[in-house]
Amino acid sequence: MAPAGLLADVREDLAGAREDLAENDREDxxxxxxxxAGKLRRYAQSAATDVRQDLANAATELDALAGEVRSGxxxxxxxLDxxxxxxxxALAKAHAASSREAWGRRDLAAAGRQITAAADELEIGLTRLGHGVDAGAASVIRDARDLGGRLARGAEATPSDVERVFKGLGDEIEKLHRAAAPSQR
Structure with missing residues (x-):
C-alpha cells in the first residue's frame, strides 16, 4: 500500500505553489x-491499480504546469487553480481507493481518515474550478466527512452506509474529473 502521507505533502506543495504564484515568485x-509531481509518481508506484494512471496523468500535468508557470x-x-x-x-480518487482498501481490512481509523481526505480533495477541486460546490456535492462531502469522523473514532458503520458514501464520492469525483478535463475548460 502507498504511504498516505505523500498525498498530504502533495496538497501542501500545491498550496505552496499557489502562494508563490500569488507573490509572483514563478521559480518557487x-x-x-x-x-x-515527483511525490505523485512515488505514490502511484504502490497505489491501487485503478488510480495509478490517474496519478501518473496528474503528475504529468503538474510537470507541464511547472514549465508554464516558470515561462510565464x-x-x-x-x-493555476x-x-x-x-x-x-486524482488525489480524491486515490484517497477514496485507500479508504475502500482500509475498510476491507476493517481498519476503521484509516478508512475514516482517508474518506475524509477524499472529501477534502473533492471540495478543494470544485472550489478551484470556480464553479462552487453545488448542493449535491455538498451533501456527499458532508456525508463523507461525517462517516469519516465516526470511523476514525472507531465507531462501526453499516456496510450499506459506507457503500452509499463511496458511491456518492465516486460519482462526484468523476464529475469533477470531467469538468476539469482540458476539453471542458
Whole structure:
C-alpha cells in the first residue's frame, strides 16, 4: 500500500505553489509543482491499480504546469487553480481507493481518515474550478466527512452506509474529473 502521507505533502506543495504564484515568485511555484509531481509518481508506484494512471496523468500535468508557470504562461492563481482541479480529482480518487482498501481490512481509523481526505480533495477541486460546490456535492462531502469522523473514532458503520458514501464520492469525483478535463475548460 502507498504511504498516505505523500498525498498530504502533495496538497501542501500545491498550496505552496499557489502562494508563490500569488507573490509572483514563478521559480518557487514551479519548484513546488515539480516536487508535487515527483511525490505523485512515488505514490502511484504502490497505489491501487485503478488510480495509478490517474496519478501518473496528474503528475504529468503538474510537470507541464511547472514549465508554464516558470515561462510565464500561467500568470494568475485563477489560471493555476483551474488547471489544478483535475489534480485534486486524482488525489480524491486515490484517497477514496485507500479508504475502500482500509475498510476491507476493517481498519476503521484509516478508512475514516482517508474518506475524509477524499472529501477534502473533492471540495478543494470544485472550489478551484470556480464553479462552487453545488448542493449535491455538498451533501456527499458532508456525508463523507461525517462517516469519516465516526470511523476514525472507531465507531462501526453499516456496510450499506459506507457503500452509499463511496458511491456518492465516486460519482462526484468523476464529475469533477470531467469538468476539469482540458476539453471542458
Amino acid at each position: 511555484a514551479a519548484e513546488e509543482l515539480r516536487d508535487a 504562461g500561467i500568470t494568475s492563481t485563477a489560471m 483551474e488547471r489544478l482541479a483535475g489534480v485534486h480529482a
